[in-house]
Amino acid sequence: MASSSKTITVVSSDGDEFEMTMKAAEQSKLITHMLDEFGVSDKVPLYNVNSETMAKVMEYCKKHADHEAAKEEDGGAAIGAGGEEELKKWDDEFLKVENGLLFNIILAANYLEIKSLLDSSCQAVADMIKGKTPEQIREIFNIKNDFTPEEEAKLRSENEWAFQED
Amino acid sequence: MWSNLPFDVLANIFSFLSPDSLARARSACKNWNLCSKTCYSFNLSASRPHSNHQPWFLGLPIRNQKPCCYAHNPVLNNWYELSLEFLPVPVRAVSPIGSLLLLKVSHSTTLQLAICNPFSRQFRYLPQLNISRTNPAVGVVVLNQGVQFPSFRIYVAGGMSEATQGGGATYERTTEMYDSQLDEWRIVGSMPVEFAVRLTVWTPNESVRIENVLYWITSARVYSVIGFDIATNTWEELSVPMAEMLEFATLVRRNGVLGLVGGTSGGDACIWEMKEGKIWGLKNKVPGELGWKLLGGNKRNWDGTKCVGNDGAICLYRDLGSGMVAWRKVRDESSEWEWNWVEGCDCIKGKKVHRCSIRGMLIHPSLASTCIF
Numbered sequence: 001m002a003s004s005s006k007t008i009t010v011v012s013s014d015g016d017e018f019e020m021t022m023k024a025a026e027q028s029k030l031i032t033h034m035l036d037e038f039g040v041s042d043k044v045p046l047y048n049v050n051s052e053t054m055a056k057v058m059e060y061c062k063k064h065a066d067h068e069a070a071k072e073e074d075g076g077a078a079i080g081a082g083g084e085e086e087l088k089k090w091d092d093e094f095l096k097v098e099n100g101l102l103f104n105i106i107l108a109a110n111y112l113e114i115k116s117l118l119d120s121s122c123q124a125v126a127d128m129i130k131g132k133t134p135e136q137i138r139e140i141f142n143i144k145n146d147f148t149p150e151e152e153a154k155l156r157s158e159n160e161w162a163f164q165e166d
Numbered sequence: 167m168w169s170n171l172p173f174d175v176l177a178n179i180f181s182f183l184s185p186d187s188l189a190r191a192r193s194a195c196k197n198w199n200l201c202s203k204t205c206y207s208f209n210l211s212a213s214r215p216h217s218n219h220q221p222w223f224l225g226l227p228i229r230n231q232k233p234c235c236y237a238h239n240p241v242l243n244n245w246y247e248l249s250l251e252f253l254p255v256p257v258r259a260v261s262p263i264g265s266l267l268l269l270k271v272s273h274s275t276t277l278q279l280a281i282c283n284p285f286s287r288q289f290r291y292l293p294q295l296n297i298s299r300t301n302p303a304v305g306v307v308v309l310n311q312g313v314q315f316p317s318f319r320i321y322v323a324g325g326m327s328e329a330t331q332g333g334g335a336t337y338e339r340t341t342e343m344y345d346s347q348l349d350e351w352r353i354v355g356s357m358p359v360e361f362a363v364r365l366t367v368w369t370p371n372e373s374v375r376i377e378n379v380l381y382w383i384t385s386a387r388v389y390s391v392i393g394f395d396i397a398t399n400t401w402e403e404l405s406v407p408m409a410e411m412l413e414f415a416t417l418v419r420r421n422g423v424l425g426l427v428g429g430t431s432g433g434d435a436c437i438w439e440m441k442e443g444k445i446w447g448l449k450n451k452v453p454g455e456l457g458w459k460l461l462g463g464n465k466r467n468w469d470g471t472k473c474v475g476n477d478g479a480i481c482l483y484r485d486l487g488s489g490m491v492a493w494r495k496v497r498d499e500s501s502e503w504e505w506n507w508v509e510g511c512d513c514i515k516g517k518k519v520h521r522c523s524i525r526g527m528l529i530h531p532s533l534a535s536t537c538i539f
Contacts, residue, residue: 103167110175118178126182131242134193141168143195152193159189159285159533161237161248164515 008035009043012054017043023069024061029113048111053104056097060117063090095124099141133163169195176201181210184219185285185531186239186246208534212314220494222531223474223481224267224284225511225524226259235284236486236511236524237531240479240494245511247519252287259525261306261372262476264316265532268306275300277322279344281538285531288539292320292344295351299325299338303365305373305380305394315536320344321373321380323357323394324365337362341394346538355399361392364403372474374417376424381417383426389415391426407438407446413468418475421501425449427480429457429468435482437493452482453505456491460484474526481528487512487521 007019010031022040025031034044049057067087095102102121109117129137138145147155156163171179180188180202192202201207211219225236233250257269257280265285271278276298282289302325309317320343327338339362343354370382370392378397381404384390389412391404406415408430415428420439426446429435435452460482461467473482482491489510496502512519 100167103171106171106175110172118175122175122178123182125179126187129179129183129191130187132187132190134190137191137194141194143169143198145194146196147193155193155199159185161246162186162189164244164246 006040008040010054011043011045012049012051013047014051016051016054018054018058020058020061021065023065024058027061027064027114027116029115031112046112049108050104052101053108056094056101056105057108057112057114057117060094061114063087063094064116091120092124095121169197171197173201173204174206177204177207177210180207181214183211184222184239184241185533186242188533202533205534208314208532211532219530221476221479221528223479223483223490223492223508224259224262224527224529224531225483225486226527227486228258228523228525231520231522236514236519237284238490238508238511240492240508243508245514247514248284250284253282253289257282259527260304262527262529263306263318264308264311265314265530265534266538267527267529268304268320270304277302277304277325279304279320283532283536283539284529285533286535288535290539293350295322295342296353297327297338297340297342299327300335301325301366301369302338303370303373303382303392305375305382307375307380307396314532314534315538317346319346321354321394321396322351324362326366337366341399357394357401361401361403364390364392371416374419374424376419376422381424383415383417387412389428391417404440404444407448414471414473416473416475418473418480419477420449420475420480421477425475425480427473427475427482429466429471431468432466434466435468435471435491437480450493452491452493456505456507457482459507460489460491462488472526474528476528479528481508481526483524483526485521486510486519486524 006022008022008025010018010020031044106121109121128140180191183191188202192199220240222240223238233253235248235250237246237248256272258272260268260270266281266283269280269282271280277295279292280290281292302322305321307319321341323341325338326335328335337359339356339359340353341355341357342351344351368384370385373380373382378395380394380396382392387410389406389409391406393402393404406426411430412428413431415426418425418427424440426438427435434454435457436448437450438446439449441447470484471482478495480493487510490508492506492508493503494506496504
């Protein structure tokens, strides 16, 4: 399709411009809708995403767009089951960033409606929570404990079985 | 930052958490607590693929010294002790129903059923049957898999009922069905007396449902399988491979097909599957070294071995401390299964746990409350 060679420009909240192919842009439902509404010639402003996050999101969209294109090429023969595994490994590595950036990636994926990135990044956060105590969770995510000691004791007793420190 | 994530995003994160991690996450701060309790969060959780939510093995002590059960998280590979003090009466587990447990009241001679969620600590009696009976077979049909709390039907067949005039008890030939949506029992048919006798005398365990048929296996040698076709209301008996020689035998549902797990003296434990034409074919064997571990290095004497299985996992166990041999589906899409050894539960919160006889259930644990209660 001719549109695959076309590019569009998105603008981050910091004012930086990023170019992406149509296929990469299609990874985001929001961008796709905006392009449908307003046409491809204008620059798409994404006020909620800063440059650092935008760069990461661009990288993700490009990778996934390339993967999809390769799948379409020879009916998926080039990719095979191994290809899906590889992409998942790439996603896992891609999300190994410090928490602040991960937080922004999740919000960006949510805002831009990139379902696969949202699910992957949410799963990455869930993996950080698994097996941790509430204190550890608060530390990792910089969460303030806004429960009173009585409230906290009540919470523990509700699911007492789950609070088993080794 | 993280405590102020939009609720839908937070719910997305929580949907990947098993109940133990969720219970701890909801104690982090008020926002997380609030979000973790929404239906949205739980429904999203139910839609996650199998690999994210493998069933947990739940071991219920048969002679309850203290009212509790033991749950194993297959991902973190650890055991939890759950208090069952919220239960008003002593009970025995009959069958899992998704995230719930179907129970029968222990001290009642006639069958009295109840349901509970051991994780959310909810309990409810089911209504009385139309015809009181002792020791019938109980079968469960889950109607819509893949939702948090599916609707279900319970079939009760056979048992002994008091004779109408003064005389002794008789074998009850009627079958009754409970519909969770209507919350009532209906008599749905009757069976030939020889089936009523077999179901009552052998008091079979958990049923296995394959398409329209509920199957039960007799509780001891000589093993045989009884099938009840719900659609046509007919009963039949099926043979079991090596029926006189098996020291334990359990029916399981595996990949949508009827499976049988059993072991013979001095031999391996095997898994058979029922193929077209109701013929059993040997599917797999429990790896020798795992079987050996389960039996505690004793001679191949499978007496006392028990087994539970569902579409995603098959677990062979003995008592709480003996450990388990688990055969589990690796991923949703693939048909790959892998064998694992699971250490038994002998210590909780630093305290030694009494090694006791247990009845195992495979349950999809959930903290969600449901209005079914």
